[in-house]
Amino acid sequence: AQSVSQHNHHVILSEAASLELGCNYSYGGTVNLFWYVQYPGQHLQLLLKYFSGDPLVKGIKGFEAEFIKSKFSFNLRKPSVQWSDTAEYFCAVNDAGNQFYFGTGTSLTVIP
Amino acid sequence: DGGITQSPKYLFRKEGQNVTLSCEQNLNHDAMYWYRQDPGQGLRLIYYSQIVNDFQKGDIAEGYSVSREKKESFPLTVTSAQKNPTAFYLCASSIPGGFNEQFFGPGTRLTVL
Numbered sequence: 001a002q003s004v005s006q007h008n009h010h011v012i013l014s015e016a017a018s019l020e021l022g023c024n025y026s027y028g029g030t031v032n033l034f035w036y037v038q039y040p041g042q043h044l045q046l047l048l049k050y051f052s053g054d055p056l057v058k059g060i061k062g063f064e065a066e067f068i069k070s071k072f073s074f075n076l077r078k079p080s081v082q083w084s085d086t087a088e089y090f091c092a093v094n095d096a097g098n099q100f101y102f103g104t105g106t107s108l109t110v111i112p
Numbered sequence: 113d114g115g116i117t118q119s120p121k122y123l124f125r126k127e128g129q130n131v132t133l134s135c136e137q138n139l140n141h142d143a144m145y146w147y148r149q150d151p152g153q154g155l156r157l158i159y160y161s162q163i164v165n166d167f168q169k170g171d172i173a174e175g176y177s178v179s180r181e182k183k184e185s186f187p188l189t190v191t192s193a194q195k196n197p198t199a200f201y202l203c204a205s206s207i208p209g210g211f212n213e214q215f216f217g218p219g220t221r222l223t224v225l
Binding site: 032036051090096100105 | 152154156157168170208211213216217219
């Protein structure tokens with residue numbers, strides 16, 4: 001089975017600070033990569049995804065992620081966070097099969 | 113409005129009782145999934161189904177059962193054999209194919225007393 005690692009379990013930032021959340025996966029073949037966000041009291045929703053093409057993908061709300069195949073990584077970034085970005089963030093991987101594998105999540109708290 | 117509904121939002125059961133969690137979608141998706149979310153453990157796959165009348169076990173299927181008699185519905189039964197059933201359960205659906213994202217329901221929080 002795949003494994004997905006999110007090394008930052010809890011991140012606290014002040015508004016306007018830059019954000020980078022790490023995600024590493026174990027599978028060496030073709031992968032589809034996702035970042036999901038769970039705002040307090042809301043459904044999990046897709047932030048962005050990568051399956052081919054430009055390794056720098058842009059998502060909603062100013063988020064972006066870079067796929068680095070040689071490092072098995074798909075880190076999430078945002079240049080300037082807002083209080084409304086407070087949420088839990090999950091990285092997920094699909095190895096072109098039927099299953100999705102999720103990381104343990106990173107809880108982000110943004111202080112106004 | 114297209115989406116996934118899960119009911120109820122909160123569920124309490126006594127130890128030793130089976131309980132069924134509902135999941136309905138009107139997105140016309142063929143694939144449906146059940147996950148369990150525990151603090152610090154992310155989402156773990158219980159069962160998934162790619163098509164009606166077919167389903168496969170995920171990583172933590174022991175103590176759970178599912179059925180897929182209709183495209184729109186994928187109920188999950190938590191049996192008395194599940195040793196630690198208290199958790200947050202999430203249902204998702206997608207168009208089959210690994211590059212298609214999943215859409216999630218609001219979840220059911222099950223507490224077994």
